[in-house]
Amino acid sequence: MQTLTCENIVRKMGDDFTLGPINLEIPAGTITALIGNNGAGKTTLFEAWSGDYPGEGETNILGYNIHDVKAKAAFSYVPQTFPEVLPFRLQQLRDLHAAHDDSWQEDRFQAFVREFKLPLRKRISKLSVGMQRKAVIALQISRDTSFLLLDEPFAGLDMEGQTQLEKILIRKMEEDPDCSIVFATHIADEVQRLADYIVIMKHGKTREAIEKDILAQQFKRIWLANSVTGVEEAPGIQEVSVEGTPPQILTSDAEATEEWLADRGVQIMKRESLSLHESLPLMLSDEETREV
């Protein structure tokens, strides 16, 4: 079952940036990290998914069109910025949800208030940036929905808050195995710890979702017994280190690279998978093969 499907989403933002066309499916029961450099279009995509902007294309959540009230009620959205809640106190926002939101879970909200030590009676605008985010997370995840859309939820949180949020998301998945989470992030460790899938976004376009564990099989550092002419042209090559012994290469397609090397009788001394700290920047880079 798909939690979210979107087809041909296109949004023109000013004269310089166009999102899409985006076609993606988010399966039920998965955590997906949306990764892209600053300005790649992650927030614009989240806004489009949440129905905030009219435009081309169609988004469905749990089978309902995003403009249907059933779709709106089916997901929780923590945006990157939330100017509309700043004038209010957390208690007022809680009262609104408790009175009008069928998905509201008071016990869960009170647990968040205790866990994050959230002041109920201070205006949200008077809280620190990290506490503001915790307040919005508490409000949104206290709603009993099966889809969480989180735009850089870890940004600005202190270390304790980051660990708490990680545990909250894992607990949510355990309690509701059909739940899906999509979160935008620049933090490789959070991707490593939480994500099943990674969607790379560049210049307003997304690549197909990749299983995180597949990346470790594809992105490798390989040490060669000897230098090979033309190795820069081998499939998957990202980086070639010509200095030092033995020569080293970085590949994004280890199987194809190794086949190329085997065809030329090149012996491999050692190979190791790249960490996400190394592979994600390579995936986000616009550069061709580099020689270092």
Ligand SMILES: Nc1ncnc2c1ncn2[C@@H]1O[C@H](COP(=O)(O)OP(=O)(O)OP(=O)(O)O)[C@@H](O)[C@H]1O
């Ligand atoms: N209201 C707007 N008017 C014109 N252009 C906009 C507007 N909002 C965003 N943009 C442009 O859209 C592009 C994508 O921005 P967006 O905020 O979606 O990127 P992002 O991937 O979320 O970036 P970051 O990682 O910095 O949060 C940028 O070039 C930005 O300047």
